[in-house]
Amino acid sequence: MTETSDTLQVEFRNVTKLYGAVAAVKELSLGVRRGEFLTILGPSGSGKTTALMLLAGFVAPSSGDIIISGKSVASVPSYHRDQGIVFQNYALFPHLSVRRNLEFPLEMRGMEASERATRVARMLERVHLKEFGDRMPSQLSGGQQQRVALARALIADSPILLLDEPLGALDRNLREQMQGEIKSLHCEFSKTTICVTHDQEEALTLSDRIVVMRAGEIEQIDTPEALYDRPTTRFVASFLGEANFLTDREFKIESDARTSDAMPMIRPERIRIIPPNGRLQADNGEHQFASGTIASMIYAGPLRKYEVRVGSTVVIIREHVAAGQQIFRPGDEVQLEWLRSDIRFVAS
Amino acid sequence: MNELRKIWRVPLGLTIPAFAILLVVFGVPAIQLFLISTNAPSFSITNYHAFFEQPGNILILLQTIKVSVVTTFICLIIGYPTAYLIVNASKTASAALIVLVFIPWLTSGLVRTYAWTVILGDRGLINNVLIGIGIISTPLSLLYNRLAVYIGMVHIVLPIMILPLVSVMYGIDKSLVAAARSMGARPVLAFWRVFFPLSLPAVRSGTLLVFVVCLGFYITPQALGGLSDAMLSNFIAAQLTNSLDFGPIAAEAFILLLIAIIMLSLFGLDLSGTQSQPDSVRKSEYGWASALRTLRRQVGEFVVPLRARRWPKQLYQPVHSGRSWNTLAAIFVILVMMFLLFPGLIVIVMSFSAGAFLEFPPSGFSLKWYRSFFGDSSWTGAFWNSLQIGVMVTVLSTVTGTLAAFGLTRTSSRIRRVLMLIILTPITFPTIVVGVACYLGLVNLGLIGTKIGVVLAHSIGAIAYVVVIVAATLSNFDQRLEQAAKSMRAGPIRTFVRVTLPLIRPGIIGGAVFAFISSFDEVVVTSLVSGFSLRTLPLKMLENMNQQIDPTIAAVGALLVLMPVLWIVALYLTLWRSRRAHEAGLPLAGLADRAEVPSSAAGQRQ
Numbered sequence A: 001m002t003e004t005s006d007t008l009q010v011e012f013r014n015v016t017k018l019y020g021a022v023a024a025v026k027e028l029s030l031g032v033r034r035g036e037f038l039t040i041l042g043p044s045g046s047g048k049t050t051a052l053m054l055l056a057g058f059v060a061p062s063s064g065d066i067i068i069s070g071k072s073v074a075s076v077p078s079y080h081r082d083q084g085i086v087f088q089n090y091a092l093f094p095h096l097s098v099r100r101n102l103e104f105p106l107e108m109r110g111m112e113a114s115e116r117a118t119r120v121a122r123m124l125e126r127v128h129l130k131e132f133g134d135r136m137p138s139q140l141s142g143g144q145q146q147r148v149a150l151a152r153a154l155i156a157d158s159p160i161l162l163l164d165e166p167l168g169a170l171d172r173n174l175r176e177q178m179q180g181e182i183k184s185l186h187c188e189f190s191k192t193t194i195c196v197t198h199d200q201e202e203a204l205t206l207s208d209r210i211v212v213m214r215a216g217e218i219e220q221i222d223t224p225e226a227l228y229d230r231p232t233t234r235f236v237a238s239f240l241g242e243a244n245f246l247t248d249r250e251f252k253i254e255s256d257a258r259t260s261d262a263m264p265m266i267r268p269e270r271i272r273i274i275p276p277n278g279r280l281q282a283d284n285g286e287h288q289f290a291s292g293t294i295a296s297m298i299y300a301g302p303l304r305k306y307e308v309r310v311g312s313t314v315v316i317i318r319e320h321v322a323a324g325q326q327i328f329r330p331g332d333e334v335q336l337e338w339l340r341s342d343i344r345f346v347a348s
Numbered sequence B: 001m002n003e004l005r006k007i008w009r010v011p012l013g014l015t016i017p018a019f020a021i022l023l024v025v026f027g028v029p030a031i032q033l034f035l036i037s038t039n040a041p042s043f044s045i046t047n048y049h050a051f052f053e054q055p056g057n058i059l060i061l062l063q064t065i066k067v068s069v070v071t072t073f074i075c076l077i078i079g080y081p082t083a084y085l086i087v088n089a090s091k092t093a094s095a096a097l098i099v100l101v102f103i104p105w106l107t108s109g110l111v112r113t114y115a116w117t118v119i120l121g122d123r124g125l126i127n128n129v130l131i132g133i134g135i136i137s138t139p140l141s142l143l144y145n146r147l148a149v150y151i152g153m154v155h156i157v158l159p160i161m162i163l164p165l166v167s168v169m170y171g172i173d174k175s176l177v178a179a180a181r182s183m184g185a186r187p188v189l190a191f192w193r194v195f196f197p198l199s200l201p202a203v204r205s206g207t208l209l210v211f212v213v214c215l216g217f218y219i220t221p222q223a224l225g226g227l228s229d230a231m232l233s234n235f236i237a238a239q240l241t242n243s244l245d246f247g248p249i250a251a252e253a254f255i256l257l258l259i260a261i262i263m264l265s266l267f268g269l270d271l272s273g274t275q276s277q278p279d280s281v282r283k284s285e286y287g288w289a290s291a292l293r294t295l296r297r298q299v300g301e302f303v304v305p306l307r308a309r310r311w312p313k314q315l316y317q318p319v320h321s322g323r324s325w326n327t328l329a330a331i332f333v334i335l336v337m338m339f340l341l342f343p344g345l346i347v348i349v350m351s352f353s354a355g356a357f358l359e360f361p362p363s364g365f366s367l368k369w370y371r372s373f374f375g376d377s378s379w380t381g382a383f384w385n386s387l388q389i390g391v392m393v394t395v396l397s398t399v400t401g402t403l404a405a406f407g408l409t410r411t412s413s414r415i416r417r418v419l420m421l422i423i424l425t426p427i428t429f430p431t432i433v434v435g436v437a438c439y440l441g442l443v444n445l446g447l448i449g450t451k452i453g454v455v456l457a458h459s460i461g462a463i464a465y466v467v468v469i470v471a472a473t474l475s476n477f478d479q480r481l482e483q484a485a486k487s488m489r490a491g492p493i494r495t496f497v498r499v500t501l502p503l504i505r506p507g508i509i510g511g512a513v514f515a516f517i518s519s520f521d522e523v524v525v526t527s528l529v530s531g532f533s534l535r536t537l538p539l540k541m542l543e544n545m546n547q548q549i550d551p552t553i554a555a556v557g558a559l560l561v562l563m564p565v566l567w568i569v570a571l572y573l574t575l576w577r578s579r580r581a582h583e584a585g586l587p588l589a590g591l592a593d594r595a596e597v598p599s600s601a602a603g604q605r606q
């Protein structure tokens, strides 16, 4: 890649953060482009929050350097970094009204009272909270608090926006709605946004690129599509979506692309179930087959999920429900069919 | 009989025993006292008039207020930064520091006052050291003056300031300060604009409690001050022993009480111990500080242009945090802890002295003062009296207090608030007022100078402790657990024994321990109601402290200090072992949750 510090807004250079002997973040190197929406995704304890706090200046790196806008910020305190942060529990000041909360960052930058008022009014309107300026945070619903937190992080026009599990506290419906809101705010303000989450759906929906972290280290960085379609490791494959790993004993997948420790993997929606005698395509070498027994069938809205036993392996298959489709029952003998090109090889 | 059964069914029925004791020993006589002060039934204000007629009385009153204000102010100045540093210390350090603040609070105020006479006396620690290193040749007179009174009083009430501050500061979300910093507020500004306003409720309640406690101070000014440092309490107590005319005494007690009540209602102290307040209440809580807020805002506007100029220059400028500041903070905390703990330690060390006088450092190690203590039947008799009274108080107040706490947590929050306020009066009113009322109550019952009388007088305070602690535990107790048990066909009694009791047992044990300690250490009320012949250990110590200087007294003091500490250690070891005690139920945790209330209880502990 040819990324210069011109296109990079934020850069981690070999950053390590030790807590005692444990490395919460280990030799992290990562560049975030200007205006990009980057999500750090990983299971609990993988070092996501630590990475974000390093960037925010609340935690000092044990070694390595962090560059923001071309300047090393290793010993720059958080209050001299120009960032908007949405904290996990929003951290709205409970003793200040919504209006005062929004004014706070402007006041710290020395903005005059009249200009603060106009900016706050404009921002309140933007996040649909025009009538709520004089409420106290405790008098708002979860979704409204979330929007105040976003507004407060955006209002000072800082070039960088940090989100720590921004939707973690919301229920499912609200979460989808707020995902849309965050997306549209990002398009409108085009801040360099770094978001931390353990929710893969959130990551896939919002991000330009996703960083998957595991035990303090980067496992893979890619666009959501690439990450889902071409995971490079077994961990990424199973952390994002479902994956079937095809063991050699039952499947014997051969390929030129295969290295010694690589494992063949296929996504559940890439497999088709056909009746035992219903092989439709003439085998031109593009397809592969296996035969097994239906172990279970779960009907989940527009999707149908089968578990098929092949030897000692259970293969998961997802089918979109469609008209005229044949439905299989547990115990049915079936054949599985997939395209050779849908197989991915991941490092185990 | 059936009627009686019904009463027990209603939650409020459970509070009857506790309120019966409170009313008979304290409530009715307090009203009686008021009537006497107004010369009922003729109702006149002659007694009040007579009080204010004498310039000397007004002087004492003003002095009482002044000493209380100054003490409170010093406590706030020392206590706030101490609490802040405790909360921001590492986890283990802050837990250890809280224990270190608790220990002096739990140990006898009488002994700690006595310790200061040893430290400040002519042949005391400070003078000995100064003469020893040759800075002075004749002893400085550090004792029997106003400074000594302030030192002693601050020493005794400082924990009452620190504990509520710590408990509220723990509740302040750390990410709020982080948020302020991320928006460009420097540490000092983030503290001033976010942390400080959120800690104000605790500042208010801590300040009020300390002030009211100081109003009732009695022992410390008498032991450490000169003749001119007497407070209204001393004045009242002296009259109670010398005069038979109750009118003026009653009037004086009510003047003191009135000051306390005015302060409490002016600043609206909430002692109800309810955990979740509706938003409206919370808002008004911040409302009282609106003047301060306006001021803060105006100062803020004033520096806006300055900030505007500074912001672009400082952006991305590194700051090297001062290590010296951390050192300074550590030194400060260490000094405060020494101030709190050293006097108690001195007494213990001195009790093992081999010399014939009270001196520090002691000239050798011996157990002779303990031998002298256990060889003197008047001392051992007092010790037994204290133990017996303590055990009886513990049993009586634990049972009635636990019942009352149950009743109170199951009533509507408005009734609970009022009843809680009433039941806490023995530990929130100035001590001397409680003492005078109890005296009258026991006169009514003909129990002056009897053990039963002293037990009753101690119990009203002890019940308050038990109610506070058990109610705190109960409010953390999930009532759905009881519902779950009942859904599994357990009857009310089985539910209580198998589910409720095991879960709140730590709270009850904690309440019992506090009840015992409060009785074992009590001296002010005791000195008023014990008549001529009955002597408890602290009371005899107080008398000997005034009369003679004999190291036996140090042995007594050491016993008084060590007993409660041993109790607490024993308590924690048992609780630690039965880890089942879910954390919220630990008495210390319960206290920390709402230190505002039990530390009001500390009122009596001077």
Ligand SMILES: Nc1ncnc2c1ncn2[C@@H]1O[C@H](COP(=O)(O)OP(=O)(O)O)[C@@H](O)[C@H]1O
Binding pocket: A019, A022, A023, A024, A042, A043, A044, A045, A046, A047, A048, A049, A050, A051
């Ligand atoms: N203040 C701290 N002290 C000690 N260990 C910590 C601290 N913060 C985080 N850790 C450790 O660092 C690792 C990563 O934590 P974190 O960054 O919070 O992970 P995540 O946010 O991905 O769940 C964890 O193992 C955690 O225990």
Ligand SMILES: [Mg+2]
Binding pocket: A048, A049
């Ligand atoms: Mg986290």
